[in-house]
Amino acid sequence: MKTNSLLVETRALSFGFGPRQVLHQLDLQVPAGSIYGFLGPNGAGKSTTLRLLLGLLPAPAGTVHLFGHDQARHRLAALGQVGALIEMPSLYDHLSGRDNLEVTRRLRGLPAGRTAEVLATVGLSADAHRPAREYSLGMRQRLGLALALLPDPQLLILDEPTNGLDPNGIIEMRALLQTLQREHGKTILLSSHLISEIERVATHVGVLQQGRLAFQGSVAELQRRQQGHAQVVIDTDDAARCQLLLPVDLGGATVLGPGRLGVPYQSAEQMAYLAQQLVLAGQPVYALHCQQPSLEQAFLHLTEPAVA
Amino acid sequence: METALTFAQPGLLTQLRRSLAADVLKLKHTPALWLTLGSGALPVLLFALIFFFKGQFILKPGENPWPAYILQSWQTATGLLLPLFVVLLSSLVLHTENKALAWKHLYAQPLSRAAVFGSKLLVLLGLNLLAQVVYAVLLVASGWLLGVLRPGLHFADFAAPLGAIVPLLWHTFVATLGILALQYVAALWWRSFAAPVAVGMACTIVALTLMRWEYINWVPYAAPLLSLKAVGKGLAVGWALSTSGLLALGWAAAALLLGYVLLGFRHEGAAR
Structure with a gap:
C-alpha cells in the first residue's frame, strides 16, 4: 500500500x-x-x-x-x-x-x-x-x-x-x-x-x-496556517506603564499579566523595534519572544462561529 | 486509488452461521432462556396439582385419563399462555441488543441485514420450539408421576398418547408463527421492550374476546387456541393444517417479508 x-x-x-x-x-x-x-x-x-x-x-x-x-x-x-x-x-x-x-x-x-x-x-x-x-x-x-x-x-x-x-x-x-x-x-x-x-x-x-x-x-500545516495568530510576548516590570509610555506601539497590546504584554507578530524587525523603544523609554525588557498559537488556540480560531 | 487489500466478502450462509453462533452465545444467562426452559412448567404444574387433588371429580371411573389431562392442560396453555409467551420471548430476545446499545456495533460488522434478521428469527423459532417440546415432555412426565402418586386415576393403566402429542405440537407450533413474526418485526422496529409487549398483550386479549367471531381464523393471536380444532375424539390428531394454521403461516410470511422491507428504512442514527 x-x-x-x-x-x-x-x-x-x-x-x-x-x-x-x-x-x-x-x-x-x-x-x-x-x-x-x-x-x-x-x-x-x-x-x-x-x-x-x-x-x-x-x-x-x-x-x-x-x-x-x-x-x-x-x-x-x-x-x-x-x-x-x-x-x-x-x-x-x-x-x-x-x-x-x-x-x-x-x-x-x-x-x-x-x-x-x-x-x-x-x-x-x-x-x-x-x-x-x-x-x-x-x-x-x-x-x-x-x-x-x-x-x-x-x-x-x-x-x-x-x-x-x-x-x-x-x-x-x-x-x-x-x-x-x-x-x-x-x-x-x-x-x-x-x-x-x-x-x-x-x-x-x-x-x-x-x-x-x-x-x-x-498538524504542522495547521500550525503554519495559524501563524497569523502568533504574537510577540514581552516580559517587563509594569505592563500598564509601558502602554502609557508607548501608546502608538503598545496601545493595542493585550495585557497578559502585570508585567507581560502581547502584541500581534509582524516580523523580526518589529520585535527589534519594540525592544529598542522599550529600552529608550527606560523600561526593562526581561524577555521578548514570538509565541506560536497552540493547537488549542488554532482549534478555537477555526471553530469560532463566523461573524456576519 | 484502490488498495491491494483482500476484498473478500463472506457468503450469506457463512454470515448466517456466524451470526447464529453469536446469537446463541448471547442467550447465556438471559431471561429469554430461563423463560423458554421454565414457562412450560407452569401449566403442567397447575394441571398436575388439579388432577392430584381433584382428579377423581374430573375423570369418569375406569376412563383413560390421558386425553382429558392432555387436552385440558393444552387448552389453557395454548389459549392464553402460549401467545403471551411468544410476545414476551420475542421482545426479550431483541431487548438484549437494545439494552447493550448493540445495533450500531452489529451493523458495523461484515454481516448483511439479511443475516442479522435471519439469525435472530432462527433463534426465536428455536426457543419457541424448545419451550413447546419442554412443555410436552413435562406434561407426559407429570402424567406418569400421577400414575405413581395417584394410582386411582389410572394413568399407569394406559399408555401415554405419544403418537398424538407430536402432531399436536406441530399444529401448535405452526399456529404461533403468525404471532411470532408480527411480534418480531414490531420489536425490531420499535427497539423497545415495553411497546411490542403491550401491543402483543392487547392483541391476545382482543383475540380471546373475539373467539366467536366468524372471521376469527384471520386473527393470528387466536391461532394457538384454534389449533385444537385439529384434535378429534379420543385425542386423534392428523397432520393436515386447519384454516387458522394456514392463515398463521400466511401472516408469518407476509409479516416477515413486509417487515424485512420496512426495516431496510431503519438506520442507526440514534445512540444505540
Whole structure:
C-alpha cells in the first residue's frame, strides 16, 4: 500500500436529519498510516460522519470510499477491514468481558485465540471472567476498544475513545494508539471534542465546524496556517506603564499579566523595534519572544462561529 | 486509488452461521432462556396439582385419563399462555441488543441485514420450539408421576398418547408463527421492550374476546387456541393444517417479508 494513499475519502458528502442539514459537502481525506484527529465541538457532526463512513446511515448525497473502494458497493468487504467504536461501547452486561469479545469473534469468524490476545492488549485479562455490568466506565471503554481491535483491522474508527478514562487510562490509550500506528501500520480515525487529546497523538487533523470542514491537513500545516495568530510576548516590570509610555506601539497590546504584554507578530524587525523603544523609554525588557498559537488556540480560531 | 487489500466478502450462509453462533452465545444467562426452559412448567404444574387433588371429580371411573389431562392442560396453555409467551420471548430476545446499545456495533460488522434478521428469527423459532417440546415432555412426565402418586386415576393403566402429542405440537407450533413474526418485526422496529409487549398483550386479549367471531381464523393471536380444532375424539390428531394454521403461516410470511422491507428504512442514527 502506498503511504500517500487515502484509506478513507468522502466526496461532497452531505447529510441531514429531516430539514436540519448536519453535514455540508464534506471532503474528508484520511491518509493510510495516519492518526487522523477528527475535531469539532459537540454537535458539529462528527459522530454522524463516522456513522456514514460505516454505512450505519445512508449517504443521500456524495460518496464514501474506504480503502479506495466505493463503500456503497463494497460495504461488507470493507467492514471486514474496519474496527469501530462508536460513542458508548456496545456491551452485553449479562455476559463476561471474555464472552462479549467471543460474540464479536464469532460474528466475524475469527480464530479462537484472538480473544485472549486483545484482552491482553487492553489489559483486561485478569477481569475477563467478570460480568461486564461490574466493569468501571474506564474498563468498559477498554473493552469497547478491544472489540474494535478484535479483527486486527487496517482501519480503526474510534469515536471519543477516552470518554470515561482516568488520566492514566488516557495516557495508556494514547500509547496504545501510537503503537498500533507506528509498529503495526494501522490507520486510526479518532474523533474528539478535546484538542488536548488529539494534539499529542495525531499526525493529521480535520476540524469540523457546523457540518463543514474548517481545516484538513497535517498538524504542522495547521500550525503554519495559524501563524497569523502568533504574537510577540514581552516580559517587563509594569505592563500598564509601558502602554502609557508607548501608546502608538503598545496601545493595542493585550495585557497578559502585570508585567507581560502581547502584541500581534509582524516580523523580526518589529520585535527589534519594540525592544529598542522599550529600552529608550527606560523600561526593562526581561524577555521578548514570538509565541506560536497552540493547537488549542488554532482549534478555537477555526471553530469560532463566523461573524456576519 | 484502490488498495491491494483482500476484498473478500463472506457468503450469506457463512454470515448466517456466524451470526447464529453469536446469537446463541448471547442467550447465556438471559431471561429469554430461563423463560423458554421454565414457562412450560407452569401449566403442567397447575394441571398436575388439579388432577392430584381433584382428579377423581374430573375423570369418569375406569376412563383413560390421558386425553382429558392432555387436552385440558393444552387448552389453557395454548389459549392464553402460549401467545403471551411468544410476545414476551420475542421482545426479550431483541431487548438484549437494545439494552447493550448493540445495533450500531452489529451493523458495523461484515454481516448483511439479511443475516442479522435471519439469525435472530432462527433463534426465536428455536426457543419457541424448545419451550413447546419442554412443555410436552413435562406434561407426559407429570402424567406418569400421577400414575405413581395417584394410582386411582389410572394413568399407569394406559399408555401415554405419544403418537398424538407430536402432531399436536406441530399444529401448535405452526399456529404461533403468525404471532411470532408480527411480534418480531414490531420489536425490531420499535427497539423497545415495553411497546411490542403491550401491543402483543392487547392483541391476545382482543383475540380471546373475539373467539366467536366468524372471521376469527384471520386473527393470528387466536391461532394457538384454534389449533385444537385439529384434535378429534379420543385425542386423534392428523397432520393436515386447519384454516387458522394456514392463515398463521400466511401472516408469518407476509409479516416477515413486509417487515424485512420496512426495516431496510431503519438506520442507526440514534445512540444505540
